[in-house]
Amino acid sequence: MPLTGKTRVHALIGSPIAQVLAPGWLTERMQKADYDGVLVPLHIQKGNLDSALPVLKAMPNLDSILITLPHKFGAVAHCDRLSERARVLGAINAMRREQDGRWFGDNFDGAGLTAGLKKAGHTISGKSVFMVGAGGAGSSIGVSMLEEGARHLTFHDINATNQDALFDKLNSAYPGKVSVATTVPPDCDIVVNATSAGLRDSDPLPLDASQLAPHMVVADVVTDPVPTRLLAEAMKIGCATRDGTHMLDGQIELLLSFMLGRD
DSSP states (O other), X not given: OOOOTTOEEEEEEESSOTTOXXXXXXXXXXXXXXXOEEEXXXXXXGGGHHHHHHHHHTOTTEEEEEEOTTOXXXXXXXXXXXXXXXXXXXXXXXXXXXXXXXXXXXXXXXXHHHHHHHHTTOOOTTOEEEEEOOXXXXXXXHHHHHHTTOSEEEEEOSOHHHHHHHHHHHHHHSTXXXXXXXXXXXXXXXXXXXXXXXXXXXXXXXXXXXXXXXXXXXXXXXXXXXXXXXXXXXXXXXXXXXXXXXXXXXXXXXXXXXXXXXX
């Protein structure tokens, strides 16, 4: 389907942006659905979000905006309405223009990661989860893990403000099922890196790989490079692994339905 002046435009914003795979994946899904649209990656640096988003929202042929790091919290202020999970989390990874012209925000990060795990046959219900990161992705993943019936969620973030805020939110909704610690519990079943650590070869590992054990499933939200250094170390130990492309694949259909207003 050729690009014309009638093609509907959707944007994906973030910084950095070179690692994202969603533009190609979702544009292909649009084509297969006979929808004349394209998803365009836009590099918007953190300090420019508040000036860039109003410009994008003012374009009549731009129907939705997907959001990746570091904008998931800041983009909330540019929505007129939020889903309940987005309201609780205070973070979104997608926003769309509604029929009345208002912008609606939602969050699919957690649903994507849990869908990717279950698709590979990994059970979440009754399992103990350790997560690094309490930002936009980590917050959404934490909620989804507990919604799926995880027995306990332990997490930490180097940003104490984010860590404390997420603990308060989750502990209020799931009392007794959340704790904060910097090391992987020995009885842990699922380990998640919900940070951007791993985008560069020089990045430190988000956790000490010596704390992993062969019975653990290790997941990473980073989509490029694949595998990340963390997942490479986990595979050496004998862990099952899921990378960021699996999380993206898990939420592609959810995102596509949201972007086209068909959910």
